[in-house]
Amino acid sequence: MQVQTQLKALAEKIGKLKNKIDTEESTKHAFVLPFINILGFDTFNPTEVVPEFTADIGLKKGEKVDYAIFQDDLPIIIIECKNWKEKLNAHNSQLFRYFHTTKTRFALLTNGIDYQFFTDLEDANKMDEKPFLEFDITKLKETTIHEIAKFHKSNFDVNKIVDSASSLKYTKEIKKLIDQELISPSHNFVKLFANEVYAGRLTEKVMGEFTDLVSKAFTQTISDKVNDRLNAALNKEVENQKEELTEEIEVSKVVTTxxxxxxxxxxxxxxxxxxxxxxxxxxxxxxxxxxxxxxxxxxxxxxxxxxxxxxxxxxxxxxxxxxxxxxxxxxxxxxxxxxxxx
CATH class of the missing domain: 3.90.930 (Outer Surface Protein A; domain 3)
Structure with a gap:
């Protein structure tokens, strides 16, 4: 996949250059614009990638967003950039104000390393408070690369991206909750399982015991799943090695005179x-x-x-x-x- 190769190259470039970059403007040119290019949009074409795009809001005139990506003369993504050293905070972002005035369905908040993609799943024409796609470009997984590729100029389809955005957003939130429950099970989470396996009254003492039991049970379950997969992979590798050894033995018996x-x-x-x-x-x-x-x-x-x-x-x-x-x-x-x- 060409996008995957290009993203990997950009990640390597970021690793080499970031400590030499101090300003937001240099972050844009070194990290953000190459990312836009990877998506297939021509950053040298002012009708396709518009820098300092004006997004007037009510009585406020001249409000500008860092970049707007256009397709068929309509803005499809607005982008706000920060210095790579800054943490992203959507609540302080001007994207909320810009979103409904530009008629776009997607907004991107980025510091060139961390990327947050937003849309309007909860209220039409109002940017959601939480991103549906979030990633660190230096730590990309294949599933994330697949989602990034949907924003490529050749693949860009608003309806398809919005359809998958809902699943991405809520799956991400559920995974966060699961992580939290695994680290520190909540009262309701423990009670859910205790009610299923314990016939007596759920006193404070019993709940305390079940908090430990639920935590241990989930840890052991995950460990067992990982071990099962590792064993399956090891067994497959052993079988492959046996086959290769058999082939080598067969070849070694051949003597060319x-x-x-x-x-x-x-x-x-x-x-x-x-x-x-x-x-x-x-x-x-x-x-x-x-x-x-x-x-x-x-x-x-x-x-x-x-x-x-x-x-x-x-x-x-x-x-x-x-x-x-x-x-x-x-x-x-x-x-x-x-x-x-x-």
Whole structure:
């Protein structure tokens, strides 16, 4: 995925440059504009990426947002930038004021490292207080990259992004709650499980005991799940190693003799009148010494059976049937000069 490669390159660039960047303006040019370019929008085209976009609010005139990305002459994303050293705080952001005046569905608050994407899931034309997509560009996961790619110019579809935004936002919030409950189970969370397994009265003492039990049970459950996956992965790796070892053992049993190489040279000498030498390749096996066209098992030219007492030349017809011809000496191969066409 090209977006993934470009994001990784930008993350590496940020790691090298950030300590040399002190201002919001340099943060924009070094980190934010390259990100916009990765999304496929031309930052040098003032009709596509508009810097200092004017967003008048009521009696306030000349209010400006750092960037607005346009498509079909309409703003589709407004962007507010901060210095990379600043923490993002949406509540102090001017995006809330700009959002409803620009008729866009998406707002981005960023310091070039942390990114927060907002939309209006809760109230139409009013920016949500919480972002639906949030990430640190230096610590991206594949699932996040997939969501970022939806904002690419070639993929951009307002309805599709909004549809997934709802799921992203509430899934993120639920995961936060789960993390909190795992660290410090709330009274209602503990009570939910205690009611299911305990028949007696839930006194304060009992609830205290169940708080520890619920915490331990979840920790053990997660640990068991992780161990199960690790064991499954290890078992699969062991099986793969066994298969590779078996193949290596089979290959190690194959001994290519000088006599087979000499027979191969004779075959090449015959076939080179019709075929380029580079297309004639041999593969030695335990059963026979195969000579192939284009190193392809489906294109056998002939076979040398030199492992037994009697030597044979295996001539293969168009139907892949093999006829074995006995050889008293290697030079006898010349008697069967019927080269295959390539």
């Amino acid at each position: 000088e006599e087979e190489i000499e027979g191969y040279r004779i075959v090449v000498a015959i076939l080179r009148r019709k075929l380029p030498v580079s297309r004639i390749v041999f593969r030695d096996t335990q059963s026979y010494f195969g000579i192939l066209l284009d190193d392809n098992n489906r294109k056998p030219l002939c076979r040398l059976h030199f492992n037994g007492g009697t030597k044979y030349l295996g001539i293969i017809d168009e139907d892949k049937n093999e006829a074995r011809k006995p050889l008293n000496a290697l030079e006898d191969i010349y008697q069967f000069e019927h080269p295959k066409n390539g």
